[in-house]
Amino acid sequence: MNKTEALVSVNHVSKSFGKQQVLKDIHLEIKPGEIFGLLGPSGAGKTTLVKQLVGLDLPTSGENYLFQEKMPSLKLIERVGYMAQSDALYGELSARENLQFFASLYGLNGKKQGERIEQVMQIVNLSNHLNKLVSNYSGGMKRRLSLAIALLHEPQLLILDEPTVGIDPVLRKSIWAAFYELKKKGVTIIVTTHVMDEAEKCDRLGLIRDGSLIAVGTPEDLKASTNAATIEDAFLVYGGA
Numbered sequence: 001m002n003k004t005e006a007l008v009s010v011n012h013v014s015k016s017f018g019k020q021q022v023l024k025d026i027h028l029e030i031k032p033g034e035i036f037g038l039l040g041p042s043g044a045g046k047t048t049l050v051k052q053l054v055g056l057d058l059p060t061s062g063e064n065y066l067f068q069e070k071m072p073s074l075k076l077i078e079r080v081g082y083m084a085q086s087d088a089l090y091g092e093l094s095a096r097e098n099l100q101f102f103a104s105l106y107g108l109n110g111k112k113q114g115e116r117i118e119q120v121m122q123i124v125n126l127s128n129h130l131n132k133l134v135s136n137y138s139g140g141m142k143r144r145l146s147l148a149i150a151l152l153h154e155p156q157l158l159i160l161d162e163p164t165v166g167i168d169p170v171l172r173k174s175i176w177a178a179f180y181e182l183k184k185k186g187v188t189i190i191v192t193t194h195v196m197d198e199a200e201k202c203d204r205l206g207l208i209r210d211g212s213l214i215a216v217g218t219p220e221d222l223k224a225s226t227n228a229a230t231i232e233d234a235f236l237v238y239g240g241a
Ligand SMILES: Nc1ncnc2c1ncn2[C@@H]1O[C@H](COP(=O)(O)OP(=O)(O)OP(=O)(O)O)[C@@H](O)[C@H]1O
Pocket: 017, 022, 040, 041, 042, 043, 044, 045, 046, 047, 048, 049, 085, 194
């Protein structure tokens, strides 16, 4: 695949914090419209990589490109939605007030703002809790509100760091249904996870361990090429043990 086809290109990226090398020569291309999962155990480097993709951190060497634009780039803010691993919400405000705040940051005001707030809260199944203070939300509700905020400005690329942590299986299913709906509309989604059943739902996966990308492929390909029944087993064969 050449560069013009890739929506996201990670070009030989390495990252060190002091003496610790956290990303090791990662080379990866993500195509428009795919749901790409970054799968790896805790501490593998997933968050470090996605923070670079949204422009919150820099590689020690190598470059990241989004929409053929080198990151970090302010130009891309409107095209990218990011949900961080820890929720950045204002507890003393209601969910609606949080949404209104982030919507106005994106220049979304008036009638359109109200409509989008209703739509995104429906997607995450929180419509009945719009006026509740966020400090009274459960952990799972906060995750879902963070997801709603990431969706507000209808980004073409969504980067979600462990979006379903703390979310029960029924809601997790409905959130994945929402991801597939977004995919149908052409949205590209990058999701980090260490949940194997979630990994199976991705179009392609990048297996990451100790800062190295140890394999990339569809869940089916990764299983077939390792003769494994599950992604977990495939991961172990690729060196994840
Ligand atoms: N700002 C930082 N300074 C020093 N070390 C860091 C920093 N950020 C991350 N690290 C280290 O980099 C490594 C990778 O961390 P990272 O958060 O990217 O892992 P992860 O795969 O996202 O894990 P998890 O699933 O637990 O979130 C860890 O050893 C972590 O301690």
